[in-house]
Amino acid sequence: MSIISDVIESTKAIIKGMGVTFSYIPKEKWTVEYPDEPVTVQPRYRGQHLLHVDEHGREKCVACFLCAAACPSDCIYIIAADDPRSPEERIGVDERYAKVYNIDYGRCIFCGFCVEACPKDAITHGYNFELSVYNRADLLKTKDDLLITKQKQSPNYRVAFADEDVDSEYKEV
Amino acid sequence: MSVTVPPQFEVLDRPLDTQMTISMGPQHPSTHGVLRLELVLDGEMIVKCTPDIGYLHTGMEKLFEYKKYQQGIVITDRMDYLNPLGNNLAYVMAVEKLLGLEIPERAQVIRVLMCELQRIASHLVWLGTHALDIGAMTIFFYCFREREKILNLIEAASGGRLTPSYFRIGGLMMDLPAGFERRVQQFIDGFPAALKDFQNLLTGNTIFHRRTKGIGIVSAEDAIDLGLTGPSLRGSGVAIDVRRTNPYTGYETYDFEIPTEPNGDVWSRYMVRMREMHESWKITQQALDRLKPGPVKADAPKVVLPDREAMKTHMDALIHHFLIVAEGFNVPAGEVYHPIEASKGELGVYIKSDGGPKPARVHFRGPSFVNLSALPYMVNGEMLADVVAVIGSIDIVLGEIDR
Numbered sequence: 001m002s003i004i005s006d007v008i009e010s011t012k013a014i015i016k017g018m019g020v021t022f023s024y025i026p027k028e029k030w031t032v033e034y035p036d037e038p039v040t041v042q043p044r045y046r047g048q049h050l051l052h053v054d055e056h057g058r059e060k061c062v063a064c065f066l067c068a069a070a071c072p073s074d075c076i077y078i079i080a081a082d083d084p085r086s087p088e089e090r091i092g093v094d095e096r097y098a099k100v101y102n103i104d105y106g107r108c109i110f111c112g113f114c115v116e117a118c119p120k121d122a123i124t125h126g127y128n129f130e131l132s133v134y135n136r137a138d139l140l141k142t143k144d145d146l147l148i149t150k151q152k153q154s155p156n157y158r159v160a161f162a163d164e165d166v167d168s169e170y171k172e173v
Numbered sequence: 174m175s176v177t178v179p180p181q182f183e184v185l186d187r188p189l190d191t192q193m194t195i196s197m198g199p200q201h202p203s204t205h206g207v208l209r210l211e212l213v214l215d216g217e218m219i220v221k222c223t224p225d226i227g228y229l230h231t232g233m234e235k236l237f238e239y240k241k242y243q244q245g246i247v248i249t250d251r252m253d254y255l256n257p258l259g260n261n262l263a264y265v266m267a268v269e270k271l272l273g274l275e276i277p278e279r280a281q282v283i284r285v286l287m288c289e290l291q292r293i294a295s296h297l298v299w300l301g302t303h304a305l306d307i308g309a310m311t312i313f314f315y316c317f318r319e320r321e322k323i324l325n326l327i328e329a330a331s332g333g334r335l336t337p338s339y340f341r342i343g344g345l346m347m348d349l350p351a352g353f354e355r356r357v358q359q360f361i362d363g364f365p366a367a368l369k370d371f372q373n374l375l376t377g378n379t380i381f382h383r384r385t386k387g388i389g390i391v392s393a394e395d396a397i398d399l400g401l402t403g404p405s406l407r408g409s410g411v412a413i414d415v416r417r418t419n420p421y422t423g424y425e426t427y428d429f430e431i432p433t434e435p436n437g438d439v440w441s442r443y444m445v446r447m448r449e450m451h452e453s454w455k456i457t458q459q460a461l462d463r464l465k466p467g468p469v470k471a472d473a474p475k476v477v478l479p480d481r482e483a484m485k486t487h488m489d490a491l492i493h494h495f496l497i498v499a500e501g502f503n504v505p506a507g508e509v510y511h512p513i514e515a516s517k518g519e520l521g522v523y524i525k526s527d528g529g530p531k532p533a534r535v536h537f538r539g540p541s542f543v544n545l546s547a548l549p550y551m552v553n554g555e556m557l558a559d560v561v562a563v564i565g566s567i568d569i570v571l572g573e574i575d576r
Binding site: 006009010012013014016017019020021030041042043044045046065066069070072109110111112113116117119160 | 331
């Protein structure tokens with residue numbers, strides 16, 4: 001290949017490639033300027049756990065230890081206790097409840113096995129993914145952090161509807 | 174083994190001061206992770222290349238022996254992190270083979286659908302990073318945009334983007350969400366245009382040709398001798414694909430071609446993967462057309478977690494639920510090897526069971542690991558700048574090599 005045809009071929013290739021690039025200029029953008037704009041997470045997204053309560057504000061967890069048994073990374077720590085008071089005054093829905101319920105987010109791998117295991121729907125995955133902390137010890141979340149009544153919704157994400165087409169959202173200019 | 178030694182190899186006899194040993198990696202951006210290459214150079218020419226692996230070793234195979242069978246699925250996600258659903262499939266199918274489970278039709282079709290989407294996503298990462306290593310930056314962004322669509326689909330189905338753990342022993346985690354078929358169809362409709370953009374950016378590009386053609390040649394005989402599998406083998410003109418030679422999950426009923434290229438260089442491997450994305454796209458469309466309502470879990474109450482409604486209303490289902498989660502299920506004693514065609518080659522799972530709820534030994538035949546062993550033969554006599562092109566062309570993932 002002579003040097004002239006070489007230059008011509010390379011220039012052609014660059015023009016063709018730049019043609020693709022220029023063709024995207026009038027099109028809609030695909031990027032989301034997180035954290036200035038909220039990102040959309042899918043309904044099944046596995047984020048920070050939520051410990052649920054029933055309609056009277058009583059914890060659903062009965063401390064059956066199934067989540068701890070299902071956990072592949074052994075990050076759930078539970079101490080069970082008895083609450084002999086009347087049903088209206090109890091902390092949990094049942095006599096048995098979890099006095100301590102800790103999840104170590106330094107170990108948790110967000111696999112969802114605990115949610116699948118829970119027979120009382122007491123633990124589910126929330127959507128919060130902003131879990132970074134300045135101190136390793138803060139990764140250990142206790143019941144005070146995990147209960148659904150104590151968690152705050154972050155403005156940095158929103159949850160998609162069940163059959164929403166999430167990709168189309170990125171196309172808004 | 175009949176590996177031809179290039180004439181350049183003989184320069185080892187020259188005085189030592191003309192040669193230089195340099196260390197490429199483990200923090201080099203073009204080694205795709207923590208791979209270290211010890212290169213002996215004569216000028217800019219590679220005389221000897223020694224891959225040094227193990228920087229990402231996490232003892233995954235040993236970890237399986239301490240986890241129940243169903244807990245092992247999450248470990249497989251983290252091996253080849255660009256193709257986690259393929260790893261899930263290989264592992265669950267090996268366990269299902271030991272158990273002798275029959276998987277319902279719908280679950281099999283969804284497995285094929287998700288695996289082919291994942292294969293496209295894996296190839297898109299390869300394409301973006303391979304071109305980026307060689308110097309073409311633009312395509313990287315378009316590849317990751319298309320991959321983002323696939324990751325959104327995987328996230329919608331399983332809840333995880335990189336670690337889906339969607340396949341379970343005996344079926345799936347749960348059925349596809351509402352509107353999933355429509356969204357996959359939308360992706361399928363838009364993908365050929367994206368693929369055309371990639372072709373426009375690279376396939377006709379003379380600069381890209383110069384960097385890839387005739388580089389890192391491995392002949393068909395050598396490729397077989399070295400144990401290459403997947404696109405790296407098909408780039409040498411050998412049409413071997415586990416989906417065709419040893420079909421699983423009903424791949425024998427899908428209509429797709431096995432692309433091969435004759436030359437065995439970086440360009441051939443590039444073309445094979447580009448055409449393979451098109452074939453995967455074809456399979457995805459066929460799988461989507463076949464989706465019919467039905468169960469997604471096998472009828473095996475002692476192995477598969479019961480339906481959540483049944484678990485809350487039926488005592489026997491609740492007992493099975495507790496037993497499976499707390500104690501696991503016993504798998505008949507025996508050994509099994511199950512290969513699948515992952516995005517990088519043949520991914521085989523060997524499981525030895527001693528009859529208990531935990532495997533006695535799990536071993537993975539990782540495609541990246543075996544393909545990496547061919548790297549010294551491919552780069553012999555090449556220039557130093559071509560090493561990154563060759564590494565990109567064999568598409569390695571260090572998480573799977575070191576395990």
